[in-house]
Amino acid sequence: MLGKTANGLYWMYRYLERAENTSRLIETGQRISLTRSGSGDDEWTSVLQTAGALESYRETHDAVTRDGAIDWLLRALDNPSSVRASVNAARQNGRLVRTALTSEVWEALNAAYMDTKEALARKVGERELPAVLGRIRQSTGLVRGATHGTMLRNDIFDFARIGTFLERGDSTARILDVKYYVLLPSVNAVGSNIDNVQWETILRSVSGRGGYKKAYGDQIVPRDIAQYLILDRRMPRSLYFCASKIKGNLSYLASDYGEKGESQACIDKLVRQFMSHDIEAIFDFGLHEYIQSILGSFGELGMAIERDYRFYE
Amino acid sequence: MENDRVFDEMWGRDDSLRSPYANFHQWFDDEDPARLRAKQREAEEVFRLTGITFNVYGRAEAEERLIPFDIIPRIISGAEWQKLSRGIEQRVIAINAFLHDIYHRQEILKAGRVPREMIARNEAFLPQMMGFDPPGGIYTHITGIDLVRTDAGQFYVLEDNARTPSGVSYMLENRETMLRMFPELFSSNRVRPVSTYPRNLRRSLAACAPAGAGPKPTVAVMTPGIFNSAYFEHSFLADQMGVELVEGNDLRVMDGRVMMRTTRGYKPIDVIYRRIDDDFLDPLNFNPDSALGVPGLMGVYRAGNVTIANAPGTGISDDKAIYSYMPEIVEFYTGEKALLENVPTWRCNEPDSLAYVLDNLKDLVVKEVHGSGGYGMLIGPTATKKEIAEFRKKLMARPGNYIAQPTLSLSTVPIFTKAGLAPRHVDLRPFVLMSPDGIEITPGGLTRVALKKGSLVVNSSQGGGTKDTWVLED
Numbered sequence: 037m038l039g040k041t042a043n044g045l046y047w048m049y050r051y052l053e054r055a056e057n058t059s060r061l062i063e064t065g066q067r068i069s070l071t072r073s074g075s076g077d078d079e080w081t082s083v084l085q086t087a088g089a090l091e092s093y094r095e096t097h098d099a100v101t102r103d104g105a106i107d108w109l110l111r112a113l114d115n116p117s118s119v120r121a122s123v124n125a126a127r128q129n130g131r132l133v134r135t136a137l138t139s140e141v142w143e144a145l146n147a148a149y150m151d152t153k154e155a156l157a158r159k160v161g162e163r164e165l166p167a168v169l170g171r172i173r174q175s176t177g178l179v180r181g182a183t184h185g186t187m188l189r190n191d192i193f194d195f196a197r198i199g200t201f202l203e204r205g206d207s208t209a210r211i212l213d214v215k216y217y218v219l220l221p222s223v224n225a226v227g228s229n230i231d232n233v234q235w236e237t238i239l240r241s242v243s244g245r246g247g248y249k250k251a252y253g254d255q256i257v258p259r260d261i262a263q264y265l266i267l268d269r270r271m272p273r274s275l276y277f278c279a280s281k282i283k284g285n286l287s288y289l290a291s292d293y294g295e296k297g298e299s300q301a302c303i304d305k306l307v308r309q310f311m312s313h314d315i316e317a318i319f320d321f322g323l324h325e326y327i328q329s330i331l332g333s334f335g336e337l338g339m340a341i342e343r344d345y346r347f348y349e
Numbered sequence: 350m351e352n353d354r355v356f357d358e359m360w361g362r363d364d365s366l367r368s369p370y371a372n373f374h375q376w377f378d379d380e381d382p383a384r385l386r387a388k389q390r391e392a393e394e395v396f397r398l399t400g401i402t403f404n405v406y407g408r409a410e411a412e413e414r415l416i417p418f419d420i421i422p423r424i425i426s427g428a429e430w431q432k433l434s435r436g437i438e439q440r441v442i443a444i445n446a447f448l449h450d451i452y453h454r455q456e457i458l459k460a461g462r463v464p465r466e467m468i469a470r471n472e473a474f475l476p477q478m479m480g481f482d483p484p485g486g487i488y489t490h491i492t493g494i495d496l497v498r499t500d501a502g503q504f505y506v507l508e509d510n511a512r513t514p515s516g517v518s519y520m521l522e523n524r525e526t527m528l529r530m531f532p533e534l535f536s537s538n539r540v541r542p543v544s545t546y547p548r549n550l551r552r553s554l555a556a557c558a559p560a561g562a563g564p565k566p567t568v569a570v571m572t573p574g575i576f577n578s579a580y581f582e583h584s585f586l587a588d589q590m591g592v593e594l595v596e597g598n599d600l601r602v603m604d605g606r607v608m609m610r611t612t613r614g615y616k617p618i619d620v621i622y623r624r625i626d627d628d629f630l631d632p633l634n635f636n637p638d639s640a641l642g643v644p645g646l647m648g649v650y651r652a653g654n655v656t657i658a659n660a661p662g663t664g665i666s667d668d669k670a671i672y673s674y675m676p677e678i679v680e681f682y683t684g685e686k687a688l689l690e691n692v693p694t695w696r697c698n699e700p701d702s703l704a705y706v707l708d709n710l711k712d713l714v715v716k717e718v719h720g721s722g723g724y725g726m727l728i729g730p731t732a733t734k735k736e737i738a739e740f741r742k743k744l745m746a747r748p749g750n751y752i753a754q755p756t757l758s759l760s761t762v763p764i765f766t767k768a769g770l771a772p773r774h775v776d777l778r779p780f781v782l783m784s785p786d787g788i789e790i791t792p793g794g795l796t797r798v799a800l801k802k803g804s805l806v807v808n809s810s811q812g813g814g815t816k817d818t819w820v821l822e823d
Binding site: 037038039040041042128131132134135139142143146147150191293295345346349 | 397398399400575580584585587588593594595596598599609610611612613614
């Protein structure tokens with residue numbers, strides 16, 4: 037496979053995942069702003085921050101408003117994490133690697149692109165928002181489904197999966213990083229209304245409310261949320277889960293190609309860390325510092341993969 | 350019928366149905382027009398979804414457009430096709446022999462059959478190719494011969510495409526779409542398949558690999574990139590052949606070979622089916638500003654370690670000034686009269702011809718010698734006075750840059766419109782593969798159709814559409 041093709045596959049799936057993550061963040065923000073008691077648009081500042089879009093938003097807007105934030109996250113082409121920009125970029129990369137995709141995957145991707153283009157051609161009003169977000173997630177979900185149903189399990193699939201899980205892990209880590217303080221043990225705030233809202237924000241951002249309840253029961257405990265999102269092996273968006281998926285695909289690549297690179301060493305180390313850590317130790321180490329170090333590891337891993345598999349000249 | 354002189358391929362002048370269309374028309378008559386209209390929309394949806402688009406040049410944002418597809422097939426009888434394909438084969442053999450001659454002993458120039466300055470001052474002539482033998486002796490691995498028809502047995506070659514002819518993906522996808530929409534048509538008509546093209550192309554390219562390539566040569570399609578107007582076709586062909594689609598920045602010359610950067614290091618390529626122009630192949634040899642090419646590629650080529658298809662320098666055989674000499678060229682190399690006729694052509698670099706052309710601009714089609722895609726041409730009969738006056742200035746400034754031809758009354762084939770069948774002008778581009786193993790012509794080719802009533806411009810960049818082209822087993 038061409039290095040360029042590996043690069044295109046990796047980014048196609050990263051951007052698809054990003055489109056989904058951003059749409060989930062918008063949904064969460066919208067939900068919170070409808071149900072919270074107080075006023076103000078604080079929630080949108082933190083949503084923008086989680087999406088990594090706060091800085092660029094501030095450069096072009098005076099104040100953080102609900103409408104402004106939603107449009108920036110949904111439609112702005114100047115915001116590379118917006119749903120529209122992400123789907124566009126996924127399609128562009130898909131065209132680049134068209135020969136590596138099955139026709140079902142390509143057609144699903146193309147349909148997702150056309151759907152999104154149509155749905156986001158104009159500003160999306162409050163009333164249409166849930167339906168539009170649902171439609172976009174459905175159409176990107178079809179790409180994933182076609183990928184699972186029709187692609188050979190070879191290096192093409194490996195790069196697609198690595199892109200997906202690196203983006204996903206990165207997203208979960210950023211959600212935690214922005215909200216880490218909510219999860220810290222605090223004498224005063226425990227049980228208060230604000231906390232409940234914040235915790236819910238976190239769980240909703242990763243579509244993890246139902247899963248959490250099943251795994252940990254009705255009581256929402258900050259420590260359990262951290263355990264759930266960082267170390268839980270069953271939660272498909274937890275950091276550990278994402279890292280172990282990447283490890284799996286990188287080791288398939290290593291055995292296919294008959295050689296290991298820097299990236300295998302990187303991911304082995306990261307997964308070993310997750311296996312040996314427990315949540316108490318993480319809190320002792322400092323949740324924020326811990327997440328920062330994980331984000332750093334993901335970044336290094338991404339660069340090692342680029343080098344090992346010759347994405348660029 | 351708009352004009353009695355126009356030959357319609359479905360209907361005779363006495364409104365009788367021509368025989369190749371008998372079966373089809375029976376089916377068409379029994380169909381509910383509403384269902385057909387729905388099918389037409391469905392076909393468009395298929396094209397849109399599969400991304401069969403072309404990019405439009407000259408727009409700020411790369412815009413992808415669909416080429417309109419018409420569901421009425423263009424049908425050619427087996428006997429007609431056999432006659433045509435003999436003429437095509439003869440022409441392609443002559444073109445290849447001409448190229449070999451031009452880049453070696455230049456016998457045809459010595460014999461005075463083609464004027465020396467046609468070559469010497471031609472930008473498409475590549476001195477780097479002099480004395481060089483391309484692997485397998487093949488210059489034109491893929492050729493597209495543009496044909497038009499004016500009467501029952503009367504076809505003319507409108508132009509030869511010996512550089513990087515495009516459109517074959519539409520030929521293939523049009524058939525796929527028809528098979529999907531109207532499977533029943535293919536049980537009641539025996540239509541010769543076209544789907545073997547990608548396999549034949551790969552085999553044909555592999556057969557032209559350099560001697561040292563080994564039993565399983567590595568073939569790659571080389572594209573200028575995602576923003577090229579024919580990018581869809583490049584990726585389509587690579588996909589269908591099961592080979593890599595590469596750009597210049599995936600390639601590098603190492604150890605005397607052309608190598609592609611793969612996830613497992615650099616791997617040699619034996620045959621490059623390039624879809625970029627000569628000028629951009631190798632910045633060391635041609636355009637130094639080209640970011641699309643591979644520095645040193647020509648060196649590897651000249652050392653006999655890679656095949657470039659089509660060979661660099663083939664443009665010398667398909668430019669519109671050389672075109673006018675094709676009857677002589679065919680005769681010179683094959684010893685036979687050309688089976689396919691040329692359209693009568695005035696070369697504007699000849700004073701008498703220029704005078705005639707200037708006097709008759711309103712009746713003629715004037716084309717740039719190096720132009721393509723229907724750009725930069727004048728169609729006298731439909732042009733305004735102002736357009737003609739402006740063109741006259743351009744023509745007088747650089748007469749050698751133009752040729753002129755009479756406006757042919759191109760044949761028509763009906764398209765499906767809201768009001769039922771309506772005749773529209775068409776042309777035909779058959780695709781020809783050449784290798785040391787022989788010549789292979791896909792039955793049919795790409796039929797382009799001018800969708801506007803009366804229009805003669807079939808180019809997709811100018812609002813033309815396409816049709817599925819059937820060659821029947823007689």
